[in-house]
Amino acid sequence: MKVTVVGAGAVGASCAEYIAMKDFCSEVVLVDIKEGFAEGKAMDLMQTASLNGFDTKITGTTGDYSKTAGSHVAVITSGIPRKPGMTREELIGINAGIVKEVTENLVKNSPEVIIIVVSNPMDTMAYLVHKTSGLPKHKIIGMGGALDSARFKYRLAEALEAPISDVDGMVIAAHSDTGMLPLLSKATRNGVPVTEFLDDAKQKYVIEETKVGGATLTKLLGTSAWYAPGAAVSVMVQAIACDQKKMIPCSLMLDGEYGESDICLGVPAIIGKNGVESIVKISLTEEEKAKFAEAAQAVREVNGDLKF
Numbered sequence: 550m551k552v553t554v555v556g557a558g559a560v561g562a563s564c565a566e567y568i569a570m571k572d573f574c575s576e577v578v579l580v581d582i583k584e585g586f587a588e589g590k591a592m593d594l595m596q597t598a599s600l601n602g603f604d605t606k607i608t609g610t611t612g613d614y615s616k617t618a619g620s621h622v623a624v625i626t627s628g629i630p631r632k633p634g635m636t637r638e639e640l641i642g643i644n645a646g647i648v649k650e651v652t653e654n655l656v657k658n659s660p661e662v663i664i665i666v667v668s669n670p671m672d673t674m675a676y677l678v679h680k681t682s683g684l685p686k687h688k689i690i691g692m693g694g695a696l697d698s699a700r701f702k703y704r705l706a707e708a709l710e711a712p713i714s715d716v717d718g719m720v721i722a723a724h725s726d727t728g729m730l731p732l733l734s735k736a737t738r739n740g741v742p743v744t745e746f747l748d749d750a751k752q753k754y755v756i757e758e759t760k761v762g763g764a765t766l767t768k769l770l771g772t773s774a775w776y777a778p779g780a781a782v783s784v785m786v787q788a789i790a791c792d793q794k795k796m797i798p799c800s801l802m803l804d805g806e807y808g809e810s811d812i813c814l815g816v817p818a819i820i821g822k823n824g825v826e827s828i829v830k831i832s833l834t835e836e837e838k839a840k841f842a843e844a845a846q847a848v849r850e851v852n853g854d855l856k857f
């Protein structure tokens with residue numbers, strides 16, 4: 550299995566590192582536009598191989614997409630991250646052009662590729678890849694829900710004063726500060742609804758902190774996060790590489806599911822060797838349905854700024 554990661558910055562390098570550490574791929578190719586940067590990151594990561602015990606071969610290239618030919622999966626992390634005080638949506642002006650160009654180069658060299666979109670604003674960038682790549686819709690997957698769900702579990706464990714391994718939960722809808730929908734109604738501690746343990750104030754705290762998880766880290770770090778994003782991508786790549794058929798919330802092109810069409814939004818899906826094996830339909834409360842529709846409306850407005 551050959552995986553390409555475009556953008557050898559914070560998220561791209563973290564993603565390559567986690568993929569290599571799990572040792573399920575034969576080859577990871579890092580691509581960046583900055584001269585020598587991807588080559589340097591690849592060499593540094595390869596020098597951890599004997600220390601960390603993996604055999605995955607990591608190489609880097611400055612923009613030579615012929616080196617990515619025959620990739621099964623490609624991850625797009627190229628583009629600018631936000632700074633404290635910004636929204637992800639403000640990145641569209643620069644990132645849309647980068648994502649479109651990168652997608653064209655990837656598909657030209659790997660016509661069968663499955664693309665995982667990470668660059669922000671992610672739901673809109675995933676939509677752009679659908680509109681410009683010519684790939685079938687099961688081969689384009691936006692990464693947001695896997696990360697947001699991990700942050701939800703972190704906040705749930707904190708509020709419950711429980712180990713994270715006791716906790717389960719999922720975030721759907723938009724990957725934005727306002728449009729995330731942490732499904733508290735379905736979150737559990739060892740199968741018991743968390744609503745049995747958390748009072749209203751704690752429930753509200755968990756939801757609000759989850760939604761601004763990315764902004765909180767951006768404020769602390771001065772740029773956006775990379776460890777958990779990289780780990781989330783590696784889980785998705787592994788689900789494809791090992792045909793795990795894992796249920797992961799991902800930003801997918803909807804065609805009537807959850808009452809929406811012609812939009813990419815976070816919904817639970819089965820991820821396996823074909824990319825998206827199916828979209829999972831779960832029941833939502835009336836309040837959750839309304840929030841999902843509200844998030845869709847906001848993403849639709851951002852999509853309106855795209856020029857194909």
Ligand SMILES: NC(=O)c1ccc[n+]([C@@H]2O[C@H](COP(=O)([O-])OP(=O)(O)OC[C@H]3O[C@@H](n4cnc5c(N)ncnc54)[C@H](O)[C@@H]3O)[C@@H](O)[C@H]2O)c1
Binds near residue numbers: 627631640651666667
């Ligand atoms: N979807 C998510 O959950 C999620 C999580 C974290 C970050 N992000 C997004 O991922 C993106 C990358 O974040 P980062 O922290 O790694 O940023 P970064 O600045 O560390 O890395 C981005 C890299 O992209 C490269 N790049 C720019 N244009 C390119 C091009 N045309 N071709 C190849 N490479 C190019 C840059 O040289 C840089 O090395 C941002 O848009 C950020 O908002 C999304």
Ligand SMILES: O=C(O)C[C@H](O)C(=O)O
Binds near residue numbers: 631774
């Ligand atoms: O918050 C950001 O801008 C980056 C990313 O989308 C995240 O959630 O960490």
